[in-house]
Amino acid sequence: MKPHALLALAASALFAxxxxxEPGKWSDTPVRIVVTFPPGGTSDLVARILAQYxxxxxxxxxxVDNRPGAGGTVAADYVAQQPxxxxxxxxxxxxxxxxxxxxxxxxxxxxxxxxxxxxNLGASTPGLFVQPSLGITDLDxxxxxxxxxxxxxxxxxxxxxxxxxxxxxxxALQIETIHVPYQGSAPAIQDFRAGVLDAFYDxxxxxxxxxxxxxxxPLAVAAPERSKRFPEIPTFREQGYDxxxxxxxxxxxxxGMDPAMVxxxxxxxxxxxxxxxVIEQMDQWGxxxxxxxxxxxxxxxxxxxxxxxxxxEAANVNGG
Amino acid sequence: xxxxxxxxxxxxxxxxxxxxxxCFIGVFLGTFIGVLPGIGSMAPISMILxxxxxxxxxxxxxxxxxxxxxAEYGGSIASILMNIPGTPSSSITCIDGYPMAREGxxxxxxxxxxxxxxxGGMIGMVVMAVLAPALASLALNFGPAEYFxxxxxxxxxxxxxxxxxxxxxxxxxxxxxxxxxxxxDITTGAERFTMGIPELRDGVNLVVVAMGLFGxxxxxxxxxxxxxxxxQTDIDYKQFYPSRAEWKSIFNPILRGxxxxxxxxxxxxxxxxxxxxxxxxxxxxxxxxRGNFGKGAIEGVAVPESANNSATQTAFIPTLTLGVPGSAxxxxxxxxxxxxxxxxxxxxxxxxxxxxxxxVASFLIxxxxxxxxxxxxxxxxxxxxxxxxxxxxxxxxxxxxxxVYSVNNNVFDIxxxxxxxxxxYLMRLFRFEPAPLLIGFVxxxxxxxxxxxxxxxxxxxxTVFLTRPISGVLIVITIGxxxxxxxxxxxxxxxxxxxxxxxx
Numbered sequence: 001m002k003p004h005a006l007l008a009l010a011a012s013a014l015f016a017x018x019x020x021x022e023p024g025k026w027s028d029t030p031v032r033i034v035v036t037f038p039p040g041g042t043s044d045l046v047a048r049i050l051a052q053y054x055x056x057x058x059x060x061x062x063x064v065d066n067r068p069g070a071g072g073t074v075a076a077d078y079v080a081q082q083p084x085x086x087x088x089x090x091x092x093x094x095x096x097x098x099x100x101x102x103x104x105x106x107x108x109x110x111x112x113x114x115x116x117x118x119x120n121l122g123a124s125t126p127g128l129f130v131q132p133s134l135g136i137t138d139l140d141x142x143x144x145x146x147x148x149x150x151x152x153x154x155x156x157x158x159x160x161x162x163x164x165x166x167x168x169x170x171x172a173l174q175i176e177t178i179h180v181p182y183q184g185s186a187p188a189i190q191d192f193r194a195g196v197l198d199a200f201y202d203x204x205x206x207x208x209x210x211x212x213x214x215x216x217x218p219l220a221v222a223a224p225e226r227s228k229r230f231p232e233i234p235t236f237r238e239q240g241y242d243x244x245x246x247x248x249x250x251x252x253x254x255x256g257m258d259p260a261m262v263x264x265x266x267x268x269x270x271x272x273x274x275x276x277x278v279i280e281q282m283d284q285w286g287x288x289x290x291x292x293x294x295x296x297x298x299x300x301x302x303x304x305x306x307x308x309x310x311x312x313e314a315a316n317v318n319g320g
Numbered sequence: 321x322x323x324x325x326x327x328x329x330x331x332x333x334x335x336x337x338x339x340x341x342x343c344f345i346g347v348f349l350g351t352f353i354g355v356l357p358g359i360g361s362m363a364p365i366s367m368i369l370x371x372x373x374x375x376x377x378x379x380x381x382x383x384x385x386x387x388x389x390x391a392e393y394g395g396s397i398a399s400i401l402m403n404i405p406g407t408p409s410s411s412i413t414c415i416d417g418y419p420m421a422r423e424g425x426x427x428x429x430x431x432x433x434x435x436x437x438x439x440g441g442m443i444g445m446v447v448m449a450v451l452a453p454a455l456a457s458l459a460l461n462f463g464p465a466e467y468f469x470x471x472x473x474x475x476x477x478x479x480x481x482x483x484x485x486x487x488x489x490x491x492x493x494x495x496x497x498x499x500x501x502x503x504x505d506i507t508t509g510a511e512r513f514t515m516g517i518p519e520l521r522d523g524v525n526l527v528v529v530a531m532g533l534f535g536x537x538x539x540x541x542x543x544x545x546x547x548x549x550x551x552q553t554d555i556d557y558k559q560f561y562p563s564r565a566e567w568k569s570i571f572n573p574i575l576r577g578x579x580x581x582x583x584x585x586x587x588x589x590x591x592x593x594x595x596x597x598x599x600x601x602x603x604x605x606x607x608x609x610r611g612n613f614g615k616g617a618i619e620g621v622a623v624p625e626s627a628n629n630s631a632t633q634t635a636f637i638p639t640l641t642l643g644v645p646g647s648a649x650x651x652x653x654x655x656x657x658x659x660x661x662x663x664x665x666x667x668x669x670x671x672x673x674x675x676x677x678x679x680v681a682s683f684l685i686x687x688x689x690x691x692x693x694x695x696x697x698x699x700x701x702x703x704x705x706x707x708x709x710x711x712x713x714x715x716x717x718x719x720x721x722x723x724v725y726s727v728n729n730n731v732f733d734i735x736x737x738x739x740x741x742x743x744x745y746l747m748r749l750f751r752f753e754p755a756p757l758l759i760g761f762v763x764x765x766x767x768x769x770x771x772x773x774x775x776x777x778x779x780x781x782x783t784v785f786l787t788r789p790i791s792g793v794l795i796v797i798t799i800g801x802x803x804x805x806x807x808x809x810x811x812x813x814x815x816x817x818x819x820x821x822x823x824x
Contacts, residue, residue, distance in 0.1 A: 039366035040655030070521035158509030
């Protein structure tokens with residue numbers, strides 16, 4: 001290639017990235033937002049809210065496409081293979097992008113290189129809940145119990161975020177607990193209420209009714225700071241143990257998307273996440289939004305894989 | 321009484337014009353989609369979920385519930401007419417419904433199925449109205465040990481579902497159990513028999529197995545039999561209504577089916593397929609007409625239909641009062657409530673009494689609508705049998721593919737269904753029955769999961785199954801049932817031998 005052609009290419013690239021993108025419609029055909037879970041869960045509802053507001057705010061038609069299976073890897077693999085024209089996006093989370101790269105020996109996609117990670121939507125915070133009948137109110141009591149009679153805890157599955165959190169807590173508190181995996185948090189909570197489990201890890205917001213009724217004792221939240229909704233529940237860090245595990249959700253597309261379009265999508269999503277009605281709804285589901293630039297979000301996804309790797313390996317999630 | 325006042329109030333809520341409309345839309349959509357093979361209630365419910373965001377929560381719930389139990393009405397139609405279950409839970413209805421249709425009694429079978437579904441629905445509604453709090457606390461008393469015990473009982477009872485050789489029946493149950501082990505092991509996370517295929521990590525889907533073995537398998541058999549003809553050419557339109565004797569013989573089975581269905585519906589996780597299988601097995605043990613089961617016994621149609629419909633109503637009990645969804649469709653119900661800021665749980669009965677009682681009352685209205693909708697349609701459905709195979713079968717294949725695809729939006733499932741179709745064809749060729757396989761497949765993974773969880777929680781002490789009262793009683797009943805079956809089989813053999821000797 002001749003030097004001036006290279007220059008022109010560099011100039012056009014510069015022009016493309018420096019063009020001021022405005023939030024708005026980016027595709028004439030409806031956009032598919034792929035969700036890694038079956039319909040009905042929080043993730044699905046977030047995607048549906050997003051689709052609704054993309055249409056009402058910007059006239060961008062969007063539909064939700066549920067492709068559950070294999071811890072979200074089926075959906076991620078599918079999206080990675082779609083054309084990078086902004087018509088297929090994925091509502092990503094830690095399962096296919098943070099845990100799967102360590103959990104599975106081989107993945108058909110690269111969690112970083114196969115995608116354009118566009119915008120961070122937010123994170124919900126899981127916490128540690130114990131039976132009121134155990135009579136403990138803080139982590140020191142939990143440690144004493146684990147070293148005495150032993151503790152059983154329920155998670156929403158092997159390799160799920162609640163299992164990783166359980167492992168992180170065991171490591172930080174230097175205890176050993178008995179992990180009892182379930183298929184999702186609902187059956188774990190059912191067994192907890194039937195009195196067969198001593199403890200479980202789950203999202204704070206999902207258990208607000210039980211917290212208010214005093215049916216569970218929340219010992220700590222795994223967030224950097226206390227949640228606005230439950231200001232009386234302390235963090236792990238406050239009690240002297242460095243455990244922060246957040247359940248993130250974000251929007252990504254296949255690798256190689258046009259930077260201007262990425263900026264448009266990013267700005268549109270940010271604008272929607274600032275609408276008071278959306279904030280209120282997210283608050284109810286316990287999802288706190290943190291604005292990130294596209295670059296920040298991409299490096300966040302890449303970093304989280306490295307940070308979580310030792311925990312996932314310690315949890316021995318592939319039965320080896 | 322309190323319940324009557326609440327129910328009356330609920331009836332007022334359910335009778336509001338817009339709720340009546342959404343109830344009708346729900347049951348109409350449900351019954352229509354239930355007829356289509358492979359498309360269960362999940363697909364239409366997720367389609368109307370976004371619509372429900374704009375409705376009052378009660379209207380939304382009434383409509384979703386309508387789709388859910390409407391699909392059970394529709395599901396039996398294809399089972400009876402063509403041996404192709406519309407929903408997995410109506411697979412059991414094939415066993416006697418299809419032979420009835422072959423005898424030219426399709427009209428009666430469809431009528432019976434509608435009446436039994438209605439009866440089951442009413443039983444489920446009464447159970448929900450009267451026992452919702454009690455059943456919710458029963459479900460809370462069911463830990464892993466109890467679940468294991470009740471599933472074991474179900475499996476032992478259901479091993480009687482097979483009609484041919486008992487050895488083949490047991491072989492099919494075992495094959496089903498083995499098939500159920502495919503996928504990631506819930507307890508350790510190890511992959512089992514997935515052959516490196518990501519789609520198999522979550523195991524084989526129930527809809528895929530049911531549609532392959534029953535639906536596609538049946539099609540392959542029929543194509544070989546007669547490609548150009550139709551199922552039936554002349555229909556006796558007088559033969560649509562059961563005789564007085566038939567009415568009498570289905571009355572008790574409907575009651576028993578409804579009771580068993582209500583129980584399994586209220587236990588989250590077990591569901592309609594288990595309910596109809598266990599109810600059928602129990603009826604086969606109790607019925608005076610048991611010799612005809614599998615050959616077109618009218619009771620064999622009434623029992624599973626009553627059971628699966630009552631289970632669909634009581635499935636709302638754990639969903640609403642505990643927030644524990646028993647199935648994917650019930651998870652959608654929770655999603656629909658969450659979007660309206662309603663958290664299902666023990667307080668729902670008090671805080672959203674309108675919603676709960678409105679829903680219960682809508683079961684009455686919806687089931688009456690379904691009866692009115694379905695009875696006049698029987699003539700139309702039976703006429704489907706006159707459509708030549710060459711038009712009928714390609715249509716069914718397309719519908720099965722759509723239905724199977726709609727479960728996970730994944731083409732892999734369609735190929736897997738084809739493989740199960742050939743397996744189903746071979747099984748028919750060698751006279752193995754698919755129903756016991758399906759039961760083993762449904763119950764096996766649940767039983768393993770609960771067994772290992774119970775052992776994990778008891779720290780490896782197996783006596784936990786006997787020392788916990790509910791599970792202890794269930795285990796004793798299971799042993800009793802096994803002993804009874806063995807003794808009666810031995811006695812039958814001795815009897816036979818005696819008869820032979822006296823003949824000599």
